[in-house]
Amino acid sequence: MLIATKTKTMQDWLDIADRIGEQIGARAAAHDREGRFVAENFALLREAGLIGAAVPVDLGGDGLDYRTLCAIVRRIGTRCGSTALAFSMHCHLVAAAVWRWERQQAPTDGLLRRVAAENLVLVSSGGSDWLQSAGTATRVDGGFRIDARKIFSSGSPAGDLLMSSAVYDDPEAGPTVLHFALPFAAEGVTVLDTWDAMGMRGTGSHDVEIKGAFLADAAVSGRRPQGKWHPLFHIISMIAFPLIYSAYVGVAEAARDAALAVARRKPANAGLIALAGEMQNSLWTAETALDAMIAAAETAEPGPATTSYVMTGRTVVGRAATRTVELAMELAGGGAFYKSSPIERAFRDIQGARFHPLQEPAQRDLSGRLALELDIDG
16 A cells, blocks of 8 residues: 655654643643643644544545654643543544554545544543443344443543444354444433543543444444454554553653752752652653554554563553652652642652553463463453
8 A cells, every 4th residue: 555655744743742732731730620621622632733643644634653643642741641641542543543544454544534534533432341341232223222331431522433332242153342433422422520530630531321322233343252352452452552651651751850840959969869860760661661662563563462562561651650750759859749739740640550451460461371372361
């Protein structure tokens, strides 16, 4: 497949992210304090052309490459973790569709054209579903009736399409997960105001309730056995998590910078210097592991080994980014304990890194099974 080339450089895109980042950062504390979705920031992302930027040029987008997309998410994360994380959830759905269109000639071009032309925001329920999925698909004339409640649907207040799944009890194949996209405007789809969390308070990760929504047979985009690893999930694992964890590295980077700004005003002593050095080590570890994840997404083939590699990176990045923020708080001192400190917000935001799939015990299980040449499905 011949792919048209992009028209902007990485620096051009980072300049755009910096320009809107000033406004995003100015609102971050208020969004956090009020637990309010970052709607104004998503409007900025739309106006800046970032919603459809990763769509290939041939399909109406800018052909923004994957590494630059991760860099943009990270840069936004230095301003507002909630905006970066919610944006990454949209980005990984677009990036996975691009990968499948370019590498597998999958019929995702229709979706991608719509994202570029209509500035559609995609919302994933995958983190709450994962291999098992949740909700039921009941056979009716011409399709299915979907009933489900999808938690952690980040970006849902701005969402146009919910990329989700439900379980159909197939009389021949057994429990089968159906994948589909449902418009948020569809009858039976409701965003519930449930997101009131410790950190990442502006992501709008509300529950989405689906009550009797109709899904036509033709709208089913994929089927797989429930609870088993499937090729689609190896693609998702490879593509999604470097983007998601770019947001957390951005949060850690901002906390590091804020702590250093405070520490440079203090009298230098051995303890202060050692803390700063340890913090630098932790951030370097997070950055290096993230870079390895991004490189895998750029060049590796999806499969169990790549999934294990990327998920190991997810564990390392999460640990190191969290430790960076902990050390930033210690380095800055008691002032970082105040609600007015960006380090305090970063400390709460970074805790979200522990909750995305694969959580560390599941990651160790997958990696251990591969190392021991055991069945990854148990």
